[in-house]
Amino acid sequence: xxxxxxxxxxxxxxxxxxxxxxxxxxxxxxxxxxxxxxxxxxxxxxxxxxxxxxxxxxxxxxxxxxxxxxxxxxxxxxxxxxxxxxxxxxxxxxxxxxxxxxxxxxxxxxxxxxx
Amino acid sequence: xxxxxxxxxxxxxxxxxxxxxxxxxxxxxxxxxxxxxxxxxxxxxxxxxxxxxxxxxxxxxxxxxxxxxxxxxxxxxxxxxxxxxxxxxxxxxxxxxxxxxxxxxxxxxxxxxx
Numbered sequence: 368x369x370x371x372x373x374x375x376x377x378x379x380x381x382x383x384x385x386x387x388x389x390x391x392x393x394x395x396x397x398x399x400x401x402x403x404x405x406x407x408x409x410x411x412x413x414x415x416x417x418x419x420x421x422x423x424x425x426x427x428x429x430x431x432x433x434x435x436x437x438x439x440x441x442x443x444x445x446x447x448x449x450x451x452x453x454x455x456x457x458x459x460x461x462x463x464x465x466x467x468x469x470x471x472x473x474x475x476x477x478x479x480x481x482x
Numbered sequence: 483x484x485x486x487x488x489x490x491x492x493x494x495x496x497x498x499x500x501x502x503x504x505x506x507x508x509x510x511x512x513x514x515x516x517x518x519x520x521x522x523x524x525x526x527x528x529x530x531x532x533x534x535x536x537x538x539x540x541x542x543x544x545x546x547x548x549x550x551x552x553x554x555x556x557x558x559x560x561x562x563x564x565x566x567x568x569x570x571x572x573x574x575x576x577x578x579x580x581x582x583x584x585x586x587x588x589x590x591x592x593x594x595x596x
Contacts (some may be wrong), residue, residue, distance in 0.1 A: 369525065400583060410571065410586040423583055457525060463582055468514035468533035468575065471584060473526040 370394065371460050371474035379480045385446040388477045392439055392460030398422070399441040400461070400471060401433055405454040416441055417463060448481045455479075484509050488572045488587035495562055495594050503557040503590045505546075505572035513574040515539075515548055515555040516584065520569045529557075529570070562594045 370393035378386055392399050401413040403426075412425035416435035427433075430448075435441045445452060455478050459471040489504040507513065514533045518526040530539030535550035544559045555572060572587040 369527070371525075398582070402584075409588050410584075412583040412585070415583055425583060459526075459584075461582065468531065469582065470516075470528050470531065471575075471582075472528070473518075475525045 369472040369474065371458060371472050373456075373458050373474035373477050375477060376475065377478050377480070379482065380448060381482055382448055382450060384448050384481075385444065386448065386479065388443040388445070388456055388458075388479075390441045390443070390458030390460075390474060392441070392458075393472055396460035396462050396472070397439065398461045398463040399435055399439070400459040401427075401441070401443050402457045402459065403454045404457060404476070408454075410457075413443070445479070450481050453479055453481045484513070484574060484576050484585040486572050486574055486585055486587040488570075489590050490588070492591040492593060495592070497563060497594055497596055498561045499594075501557075501559045501562045501566070501592065503570055503572070503592070505555045505557065505587060507553050507555065507572075507574050509553075509574055509576045511576045513576040515546070516573040516575070517544070517546055517555070517557050518571045518573060518586075520571065520589075522568070526571065562592075564594050564596050567592060567594045 372391045397418045413427040415423040433443045455476045457476045458474045461471045485508045516531045517529040519529045530541040532539040532548035538547045569589045573584045
């Protein structure tokens with residue numbers, strides 16, 4: 368158990384809909400990262416939040432957004448869903464000490480299926 | 483930009499065989515290097531890491547050495563077990579890019595047969 372929790376475990380929805388994925392980081396970790404894992408794109412970084420502020424953006428679509436709340440949990444919002452958004456979405460957390468090399472601990476993932 | 487290239491799979495081995503998965507990287511700065519493992523139906527777990535040149539990461543019989551001269555971080559295990567069947571990902575985190583996001587290789591699927 369990594370200490371990172373993600374809900375829900377599975378989501379099945381229709382095209383055009385909007386969903387919210389939730390992540391709670393490990394106790395003490397200030398950084399939350401979101402990654403997407405798909406068969407064709409592999410593991411892709413989406414976005415990072417550090418202590419409530421957006422720190423880095425990767426290959427995140429404009430239809431997707433995220434936030435990190437004062438209690439440090441994070442939500443990833445996916446809207447106007449398309450079939451191609453079907454993937455496994457992982458959240459990871461890290462202490463991000465500023466020295467580099469800190470381990471990112473991954474949650475179990477949310478499997479999104481868009482029909 | 484940063485990128486990781488790892489050996490394409492799938493790899494199928496017999497128990498007690500030697501495993502090696504090649505990984506090379508390109509980075510703008512001085513990266514930290516990681517191997518993560520994903521067991522069927524689960525999330526990613528850190529297997530080992532190295533943060534500077536010539537460091538050797540090791541865990542559960544797996545080893546990898548950070549080779550700056552060849553920009554490589556190959557994963558090895560001397561005697562695999564059926565329980566090592568999983569997908570292995572090489573990854574880097576580069577301070578030079580001013581954030582700590584992980585850039586992953588494509589993953590190598592390893593199957594160990596009894």
